[in-house]
Amino acid sequence: MKKAIVCVDDESIILESLGEQIRNMFGNEFIYEMAENADEGMEVIRELAEESIEVLVIVSDWLMPGKKGDEFLIEVHKQFPHIVTVMLTGQADESAIQNAIKNAKLHAYLSKPWSANDLENIIRTGLSKFENKD
Secondary structure: OOEEEEEEOOOHHHHHHHHHHHHHHHHHHOEEEEEOOHHHHHHHHHHHHHOOOEEEEEEEEOOOOOOOHHHHHHHHHHHOOOOEEEEEEOOOOHHHHHHHHHHOOOOEEEEOOOOHHHHHHHHHHHHHHHHOOO
């Protein structure tokens, strides 16, 4: 089964940077999908599921127009509880982070600007949950 990592951020420059860093880390190991808001992110996850592509990790911004990242990740977790959730934030308040930890089983959150090293460590520890499952 093919596996994917999904990134969601309304700022295209951040989305491109995230995607590029993750591609550089994992090469052809995964399919990488980008979305610019929560609705598009959910659509991407559903389409991948329909194509029998398993989304392992989702990295989502917190402050986006429409739906905030914590609400989006909670929605993702309800429908796809196996997906490892990571929230990226320049200014998430503590209650949003706690909300995501409690209701979306948030794996980690990264502050903007993030380091590629932190991003890689967080994704790798998230992916290790799948390796231990088999």
